[in-house]
Amino acid sequence: MPNTPLLDTVNIPADMRGFDIPQLKQLADEVRAETIDAVSETGGHLGAGLGVVELTVALHHLLETPKDILIWDVGHQCYPHKILTGRRDRIRTLRQGGGLSGFTKRSESEYDPFGAAHASTSISAGLGFAAARDQQGENNKVVAVIGDGSITAGMAYEAMNNAIEATDGQFMVILNDNDMSIAPPVGAMSAYLAKQVSGDAYQRVRNIGKKFVDHMPRPFRETARKAEEYARGMVVGGTFFEELGFYYIGPIDGHDLTHLVPILQNALKITDKPVLVHVVTQKGKGYAPAENSADKYHGVVKFDVESGKQAKAISNAPSYTKVFGTELIKHAANDPRIVGITAAMPSGTGIDLFGQAYPDRVYDVGIAEQHAVTFAAGMAADGMKPFCAIYSTFLQRGYDQVVHDVAIQSLPVRFAMDRAGLVGSDGSTHAGSFDIGFMGALPGMVLMAAADEAELAAMIATSLEIDDRPSAFRYPRGDGVGVDIPELAKPLEIGKGRIVKEGTKVAILSLGTRLQESLKAADMLEQAGISTTIADARFAKPLDEDMILRLAREHEVLITVEEGAMGGFGAFVLQMLAEKGALDRGLKIRTMHLPDIFQDHNSPMAMYDEAGLNAKHIAAKAIEALG
Ligand SMILES: Cc1ncc(C[n+]2csc(CCOP(=O)(O)OP(=O)(O)O)c2C)c(N)n1
Ligand SMILES: CC(=O)[C@@H](O)[C@H](O)COP(=O)(O)O
Ligand SMILES: [Mg+2]
Numbered sequence: 001m002p003n004t005p006l007l008d009t010v011n012i013p014a015d016m017r018g019f020d021i022p023q024l025k026q027l028a029d030e031v032r033a034e035t036i037d038a039v040s041e042t043g044g045h046l047g048a049g050l051g052v053v054e055l056t057v058a059l060h061h062l063l064e065t066p067k068d069i070l071i072w073d074v075g076h077q078c079y080p081h082k083i084l085t086g087r088r089d090r091i092r093t094l095r096q097g098g099g100l101s102g103f104t105k106r107s108e109s110e111y112d113p114f115g116a117a118h119a120s121t122s123i124s125a126g127l128g129f130a131a132a133r134d135q136q137g138e139n140n141k142v143v144a145v146i147g148d149g150s151i152t153a154g155m156a157y158e159a160m161n162n163a164i165e166a167t168d169g170q171f172m173v174i175l176n177d178n179d180m181s182i183a184p185p186v187g188a189m190s191a192y193l194a195k196q197v198s199g200d201a202y203q204r205v206r207n208i209g210k211k212f213v214d215h216m217p218r219p220f221r222e223t224a225r226k227a228e229e230y231a232r233g234m235v236v237g238g239t240f241f242e243e244l245g246f247y248y249i250g251p252i253d254g255h256d257l258t259h260l261v262p263i264l265q266n267a268l269k270i271t272d273k274p275v276l277v278h279v280v281t282q283k284g285k286g287y288a289p290a291e292n293s294a295d296k297y298h299g300v301v302k303f304d305v306e307s308g309k310q311a312k313a314i315s316n317a318p319s320y321t322k323v324f325g326t327e328l329i330k331h332a333a334n335d336p337r338i339v340g341i342t343a344a345m346p347s348g349t350g351i352d353l354f355g356q357a358y359p360d361r362v363y364d365v366g367i368a369e370q371h372a373v374t375f376a377a378g379m380a381a382d383g384m385k386p387f388c389a390i391y392s393t394f395l396q397r398g399y400d401q402v403v404h405d406v407a408i409q410s411l412p413v414r415f416a417m418d419r420a421g422l423v424g425s426d427g428s429t430h431a432g433s434f435d436i437g438f439m440g441a442l443p444g445m446v447l448m449a450a451a452d453e454a455e456l457a458a459m460i461a462t463s464l465e466i467d468d469r470p471s472a473f474r475y476p477r478g479d480g481v482g483v484d485i486p487e488l489a490k491p492l493e494i495g496k497g498r499i500v501k502e503g504t505k506v507a508i509l510s511l512g513t514r515l516q517e518s519l520k521a522a523d524m525l526e527q528a529g530i531s532t533t534i535a536d537a538r539f540a541k542p543l544d545e546d547m548i549l550r551l552a553r554e555h556e557v558l559i560t561v562e563e564g565a566m567g568g569f570g571a572f573v574l575q576m577l578a579e580k581g582a583l584d585r586g587l588k589i590r591t592m593h594l595p596d597i598f599q600d601h602n603s604p605m606a607m608y609d610e611a612g613l614n615a616k617h618i619a620a621k622a623i624e625a626l627g
Contacts, residue, residue: 006030013060013084024257028057031080032286034091039079040305042094044102044425047284047296048077048147051178055145055279056080058260062268063141066110069129073122073146075103075115085111095425097602102425117429118394119367120153122146123173127159130167141268145174148193149181149344152366163274164245171274172267173246176254178283182298183346187366192240197251197280241276250278255285295347317482320475323453324416325350327460328387329357330488335464337385341365343372349389349418369394373401373413380411385464389416392432392474399438406470407442413470414463415439420449420474421512421563422608427601432474433594436568439472440541446471446494447541449512453480455538457489465491476513476563478604495542503531506622507555509548511537511562511569518561520615525622532622540569543576552582557625561592561618568593588625592618
């Protein structure tokens with residue numbers, strides 16, 4: 001007889017606190033099936049969530065959330081958590097416009113005490129909650145769950161280093177070790193963790209855990225001190241974390257609820273020191289297509305549950321990412337000083353292609369953008385030509401390094417800023433909104449934005465020639481527009497834009513891939529009898545002053561368009577025109593940029609619509625300015 005489905009019939013998470021292990025196992029199976037089914041309809045991050053189903057169930061069984069604080073690092077593994085915390089009815093709206101976020105989000109639920117999406121923040125945030133609890137004389141528990149990939153980042157160590165001093169109460173870090181980042185994990189910490197798991201210690205703990213469970217009084221009535229002794233009985237090795245002041249417990253099997261629940265239950269009673277529980281899981285667990293794929297279905301589009309086959313969109317144009325990877329390979333054939341650097345995003349940035357061609361000239365430094373930038377600076381200082389390929393949003397984390405280690409020393413690091421502009425379903429945390437402002441503010445920086453894939457190829461060639469200062473080029477997520485790319489792209493003249501279409505009344509000055517929308521806007525305006533010039537600025541820094549001053553002189557209206565926040569290209573143009581007195585003669589100027597809000601996730605088209613940056617908005621802006 002099949003059991004009555006729990007998800008449909010009980011009040012979760014309240015009722016699951018009283019579940020026994022068989023009920024928890026049944027619930028985990030249901031949550032796993034629900035997660036797979038939902039993501040098959042929405043797309044999203046699947047493998048990470050499947051790997052933490054049992055852990056999620058165990059934690060919501062043991063903790064009194066939302067009073068107890070549960071923080072998920074990155075948050076891409078939180079779909080099971082959402083299913084268990086009152087959002088099951090909306091789980092098929094994940095990452096869709098108006099629907100649930102693909103990450104934890106404070107505004108979405110009281111069960112998400114801290115928002116995330118960028119990696120490695122959970123220990124710091126959790127420690128903050130623990131310290132706040134201590135200050136306020138409360139006694140809730142705090143748990144931070146961090147992956148083996150995310151624990152490669154400096155921030156995680158800064159937090160662990162501080163843990164013993166920041167709180168004198170309960171604080172637990174769960175290290176969810178699935179031996180995967182998005183790509184296979186890298187670095188010495190990964191090797192260290194693998195050693196912990198592969199040693200006979202892991203087996204021994206499993207056996208101890210079994211005995212422990214068999215003898216555990218139910219309900220558990222021991223004192224906190226006794227509980228600590230039990231938990232300490234699980235401690236094997238772990239000297240690294242012990243040295244940082246943590247009790248280290250593990251490694252333990254993160255899928256076996258009979259072990260996981262009592263060990264976590266006891267470890268949660270430890271209050272004299274922070275605790276790190278090392279849990280071993282499998283990314284993609286319980287869904288064969290995910291388990292068997294190279295990336296464990298880290299991120300997927302809609303798919304067929306039966307076969308696991310993903311619905312790939314067909315495009316005639318290569319992605320910008322692929323163009324970056326292939327162009328770099330071409331140049332590298334002629335220049336042995338070219339190297340590629342990624343911070344744990346080899347496939348996302350196209351550095352994987354470069355690595356296949358030149359395995360000895362590629363560096364995956366882990367989720368360590370700050371290190372990636374200064375590492376690149378060091379290489380550049382010694383005569384190499386590093387291409388540091390980092391998503392615009394993640395480069396924010398390495399900004400001081402860009403300023404202090406690269407720009408002030410005028411080192412020729414080349415920044416390939418992928419995912420510039422709005423990215424769609426990942427939402428505001430991943431939007432590449434700010435790089436024009438923050439890179440363009442730096443003295444000496446050469447900052448370019450590609451309008452199409454051929455322009456990207458030309459900008460890569462340009463940055464290769466810039467050997468006395470840093471340069472950066474930005475390009476969006478997704479496919480190019482289908483233009484031809486020359487066999488070997490030629491460098492651009494630095495600080496020179498191009499006129500794409502000549503007109504007389506309105507000038508639209510575009511930076512980046514809004515050029516296509518600007519051209520469509522020009523068609524609309526021409527149909528309304530308004531002669532329109534379209535210019536592609538190419539450079540946000542240095543600006544093509546001659547071209548822009550001519551546009552200002554010869555047109556009644558000048559509109560700048562960019563896929564970036566205010567304080568970026570439009571502001572640079574305005575400042576330059578003001579400085580040159582070009583605003584004193586009655587020019588009607590408008591700057592079109594992303595709105596001054598953090599936009600929620602949606603399709604990129606819908607987000608640009610909301611931002612007012614599609615063709616119809618550009619045309620309307622010109623008509624409004626003409627009056
Ligand atoms: C600062 C930052 N850099 C890069 C990323 C992209 N990213 C998201 S998840 C992930 C891998 C995380 O690995 P791990 O913590 O082990 O979690 P798993 O997916 O294995 O569960 C990476 C690199 C990010 N979210 N934040
Ligand atoms: C969670 C995370 O940060 C990444 O998985 C990100 O969602 C990848 O984005 P792309 O799909 O644009 O590579
Ligand atoms: Mg991992």
